Amino acid sequence: MPTEKETILITAALPYINNVPHLGHIVGSHLPADIFYRFCRAKGHDVTFIGGSDEHGTPSVIAAQELGIPVKQLTDRLHAIHKNVYKKLNISYTNYSRTSKSIHHEVTKDFFKVIDAKGVYLHREELKMYFCQRDSLFLPDRFVIGTCPTCGYTSAYADQCETCSTVINPGELIDARCRICGEIPTYKLSPHLFLDLEKLSKKIDAWVESKKGIWNNHVYSIAKKWIDDGLKPRSITRDLTWGVSVPVPEFKNKVFYVWFDAPIGYITFTKELGNQYYERYWKNTKSKIFHFLGKDNIPFHTIFWPGMLIAHGGYSMPYKIVGFHYLNYEGKKFSKSKGVGVFCYNILNSDINIDTLRAYLTSVIPETKDSLFQWxxxxxxxxxxxxxxxxxxxxxxxxxxxxxxxxxxxxxxxxxxxxxxxxxxxxxxxxxxxxxxxxxxxxxxxxxxxxxxxxxxxxxxxxxxxxxxxxxxxxxxxxxxxxxxxxxxxxxxxxxxxxxxxxxxxxxxxxxxxxxxxxxxxxxxxxxxxxxxxxxxxxxxxxxxxxxEKIEIEKLEEIKKELTKPYNLNDLVKE
Ligand SMILES: [Zn+2]
Ligand SMILES: [Zn+2]
Known part of the structure; x- marks a missing residue:
């Protein structure tokens, strides 16, 4: 019996460009998305696979500042590394692009204007924001560090502690200081735009309900828990200059919050392939959009992104959110800062067999629970x-x-x-x-x-x-x-x-x-x-x-040494 041909768009979570990718990212989105893409093509479906570098937001600005280079130089270099790593691993993107392209800025602004023109789901609100008098700058998110009120970690960010994962609310951070100059920040009022997820809640819930049985249970449950806990309006703007500028005169010194512009990248990168792609996948109620991503991205792709799409109303909704758990490394968590794991930059110069690596990684894809990478x-x-x-x-x-x-x-x-x-x-x-x-x-x-x-x-x-x-x-x-x-x-x-x-x-x-x-x-x-x-x-x-070739123990040691070799971000981006 011939299979019914489907129209399928596959995306892998856009990697954040403030460092090189590690194997956890590969297993948690790029590799399964690629296997799925290759299979769908072999079946004869009309299929396209897109991804790209997520370049905006404070982490890349801060990483560049710490290295003393322009943020564009950092993201240019890291984008090239990411792209080469995926190529080396045979991740066969139809288009792997980047959010700093001007076409993406245009698509994002147009997306926003449609929601804004409806006058229903966006509102303005004055927020008390951290402000550094010495730098005369607003200090969004990671520009403020201090002591975590929960675990006492002394370099916690203003919005989250990386050590204990606690979400920190405004004002809770102890001994807050400016990350740039060390000064104690003051507060200043700043107007911001909010997407009213509370107003969208019923519609998001109905959509999530329609996915029961299509999504894996843990994805559905995470989404339902967020909705049951009550959705709140969420700020979509930031006091920064690096990013997509907000096309409203009163917000001319602000950019969109990176989480607002990044998923629109899925649309931009499809559009880059030509208008017929854009129409076929994003303007077609029969198309099936599959988003592949890690656990930390599930709330975002099941709540916030669909909320944006519902508020806009002119695009196809995702069909399936394929969310994965985490891959741990020899019993520990992958961590770039702690130097634990396999750093894919090293893969570029390695003679490790990519097929056998892909095969092993497939056998440990964390589909239903966290899994383990062991050499x-x-x-x-x-x-x-x-x-x-x-x-x-x-x-x-x-x-x-x-x-x-x-x-x-x-x-x-x-x-x-x-x-x-x-x-x-x-x-x-x-x-x-x-x-x-x-x-x-x-x-x-x-x-x-x-x-x-x-x-x-x-x-x-x-x-x-x-x-x-x-x-x-x-x-x-x-x-x-x-x-x-x-x-x-x-x-x-x-x-x-x-x-x-x-x-x-x-x-x-x-x-x-x-x-x-x-x-x-x-x-x-x-x-x-x-x-x-x-x-x-x-x-x-x-x-x-x-x-x-069979892998003997000596050869394994050689590969392992090569791939776990520490690297210095400074050397990579200044090369
Ligand atoms: Zn903490
Ligand atoms: Zn300062």
């Missing part, structure tokens, strides 16, 4: 699953064909007569398993889908063990050997297709250079071929060779 597990997974199950199956099948039949079996499916139960079971598995894997992938259950791929390879190995085509050859029963190998060769073809969203490089190499099929595994609708026994009579394979 030795990476080694074991590569050796026993990727090589032991998948690689082993390909090698055994292709080597027997290459060594005994000069690479060509000379039969096709019509010669598969007198099949026994083992044959029939494997043939039936080839017909049904790709579809089952596809269903799991479409439900964004990546770990279960990957497990099924491994089981699929294992089925092939068990079949070979039982049939022993190499013994059939020795006994001179070439016809029986060919039948067995014809079935496993079709399974090899099927596996290459279903594994390619996770291990794109190795599977493409196998496809062209060993299985000897032409074309790319990126071809739309190629998934259908995964359930067909259709290799032609005259087909000849090329000389097989192992796709992946």
């Amino acid at each position: 030795n597990e990476y080694r074991l997974h590569t050796n026993s699953e990727v090589i032991g199950k998948i690689g082993n199956f390909f090698n055994r099948t292709l080597n027997v064909i290459w060594n005994n039949f000069n690479g060509s079996l000379g039969i096709d499916a019509e010669q598969l007569t007198n099949n026994d139960e083992l044959d029939r079971n494997l043939i039936s598995s080839i017909k049904t398993t790709p579809e089952e894997i596809g269903k799991l992938l479409f439900k964004t259950e990546f770990r279960a889908a990957y497990q099924k791929m491994l089981d699929y390879a294992r089925e092939g190995n068990v079949y070979l063990d039982r049939k022993e085509p190499w013994s059939l050859v020795k006994k001179g029963d070439l016809e029986s050997a060919k039948k067995v190998l014809y079935i496993t060769l079709n399974l090899a073809k099927s596996l290459a297709i279903v594994l390619s969203p996770i291990m794109p490089t190795g599977m493409q190499e196998l496809w062209n250079n060993q299985l000897n099929f032409s074309g790319s595994l990126d071809t739309p609708e190629i998934w259908e071929k995964a359930s067909k026994m259709d290799i032609s009579k005259g087909h000849r394979i090329h000389k097989p060779k192992p796709l992946y």
Whole structure:
């Protein structure tokens, strides 16, 4: 049955550009989004994958200030690093852009003007803001530091303590001081714009309710808890100069709060591809928008962003918020400031095999709870699953064909007569398993889908063990050997297709250079071929060779040392 073609836009959370990405970010959005994108394309859906650097806000301003460089220089350099890291990891964005582009400023202002013109969901309010007399500057968010009232941490931000995660309300910070000059700040009244989430609450709730059963439970529950706790109007402006300026005369010295402009980036970066993309995904009630993101981003994408979209009223609403839990590192939290974790900048100069890394990471995607990255597990997974199950199956099948039949079996499916139960079971598995894997992938259950791929390879190995085509050859029963190998060769073809969203490089190499099929595994609708026994009579394979290398302990130590090497942000951005 042909699949119904869907119109699907995939986004991965926009990484904040005040540092380099770490593996937690990769596993919590970019990688699953990429696997999903590759799968949807293979199924023949109309699909586009967008992302970009989130450059505005106080953290990048402060990071630049501390390094003594213009903020634009910092974000230019870090944007380039982010883009290269995703490329190296084979994250195949259709468009990876950035929020500092002028088109994004225009799209954001237009978005705001539509809400403003309705006169319903925005209001103005005077706020008592921190102000530094010496710098004659308002001090938003992270420009004020002091002692956390909860845990006593002495470098807590005015809005949140990074040590104990407590949200700090205005006035609660002890010994507040200006981050730039150290002076004790005063307060000054400043008018700000608010999006009235309270007024939007019923509509947001109805929308969240309509997602029950589509979203994972934890995503739905987090959204419901926020709504049940009561939504409050939220300020969308900041007293800063770095950002998208507010197109209202009375706010000319302010910019939009970074959380207001960042998600509009999803629209901008689609529009950058051309108006037909913009219309197809954002102005089409039938399009399905999937947002991939980490746990900390769930409230934002289930409450605030949909609230903005409802207030605007002219864009498609997201279809599914795919929220992940956290990936911990060897039992600790990834932390750039504490130097814990894998810093993806180092990946740029590393010879680590990207396919095997992606495969291991897929096996630990934190779908239902926090999960753990462990170096030795990476080694074991590569050796026993990727090589032991998948690689082993390909090698055994292709080597027997290459060594005994000069690479060509000379039969096709019509010669598969007198099949026994083992044959029939494997043939039936080839017909049904790709579809089952596809269903799991479409439900964004990546770990279960990957497990099924491994089981699929294992089925092939068990079949070979039982049939022993190499013994059939020795006994001179070439016809029986060919039948067995014809079935496993079709399974090899099927596996290459279903594994390619996770291990794109190795599977493409196998496809062209060993299985000897032409074309790319990126071809739309190629998934259908995964359930067909259709290799032609005259087909000849090329000389097989192992796709992946085993990782010995010494090699692992080398990789680990390379990837955990501390770096100095200063060196990266001044290079
Ligand atoms: Zn604290
Ligand atoms: Zn100051």
